[in-house]
Amino acid sequence: MAQVRPYYVERGLSAAFYDVVTATDASLPGDIDIYAGLAAPGGEVLELGCGTGRITEALALRGYLVTGVDLAPSMLKQAEARRAALPPEAAERIRLLQGDMTDLNLKRSFQAVLCPFFTLAHVPAGTAWKNTFRTMAAHLEPGGMAAVHLPLAEHMRGPPPAREAIVLDEALPGGGRLQLHVLERRFRERIGRFDQVIEYVERDARGAVVRRSAERLTYYVADPVPFAEQAGFVLDRPPIDHGAVGKIFIFKRI
Ligand SMILES: C[S@@+](CC[C@H](N)C(=O)[O-])C[C@H]1O[C@@H](n2cnc3c(N)ncnc32)[C@H](O)[C@@H]1O
Structure with a gap:
């Protein structure tokens, strides 16, 4: 990755x-x-x-x-x-x-x-x-x-979507698009920790990748x-x- x-x-x-x-x-x-x-x-x-x-x-x-x-x-x-x-x-x-x-x-x-x-x-x-x-x-x-x-x-349990699945696809000003993929998702029940790696992909109006970044979101629940x-x-x-x-x-x- x-x-x-x-x-x-x-x-x-x-x-x-x-x-x-x-x-x-x-x-x-x-x-x-x-x-x-x-x-x-x-x-x-x-x-x-x-x-x-x-x-x-x-x-x-x-x-x-x-x-x-x-x-x-x-x-x-x-x-x-x-x-x-x-x-x-x-x-x-x-x-x-x-x-x-x-x-x-x-x-x-x-x-x-x-x-x-x-x-x-x-x-x-x-x-x-x-x-x-x-x-x-x-x-x-x-x-x-x-x-x-x-x-x-309860919303943190369950398997992640397929890595290639686009979980959000939004139009951007100027004709480009923002697309999100979930690369990793894991909930550790015992310690109440949820980790999700989300890949952000910005495309221009022709579909070419402008920027791409994988970022980790961690939540703790109790x-x-x-x-x-x-x-x-x-x-x-x-x-x-x-x-x-x-x-x-x-x-x-x-
Ligand atoms: C999901 S955003 C919420 C932003 C806004 N309150 C809203 O409702 O749209 C969570 C924010 O918490 C900030 N944050 C995380 N840990 C923090 C901390 N220890 N002290 C202050 N801000 C923190 C993050 O930088 C982020 O901007």
Whole structure:
């Protein structure tokens, strides 16, 4: 196999085409409405793993003041470009920072802290989850709300598709196409670890390959409730089934 690079690596294709792929994801619509319900309109929200700003931008357009933190410069650059394209009054409501949610202290609190779209699953379900919940608690006053969206283990089991199968085929501006193949997929039940190597292939309008990159996406799954309780949260309501592949857990800081 060609060299496999980490997801969201600089100059990688998972970052470059994150918005293209996410726009096709039928499991996501509606998540922003759930997050918007956790703070009063105009309230301050911290988003851990803000990525390219999909949620950051939408909340700012609804009047929230949003601080977005992400580890990956490749994603933050795109979030910054999206921010710059917004009407000035919405752009001014966004602050973007590079940082690690497992070790973050902005020394201030927010009305809500979000950890959306499987961001927590990117780090191992042990000390890193404990520290991320500690980050969430440190940025909330008692009564403040935290949301964590996690993937379901049952969607990680089962054999991968054939390597030659095109699992996503999307038109790109300019007439080209983005095609995705799954080169490897494995779920290690005992440790709750899912690894998937996805090959991104960008083709021009005549079908010639422009860029190709194999990138590894790793998810860790576990029950977040004990981690949350240890950090001083209670589950605020039953977890929300979201888009059939994940659940959104809403916690309240006590
Ligand atoms: C699936 S994306 C979610 C992006 C955005 N919140 C959304 O819903 O579209 C996950 C993001 O988490 C970021 N991430 C992963 N580990 C992180 C960490 N330890 N600290 C901060 N961000 C992290 C990745 O760089 C990536 O941008």
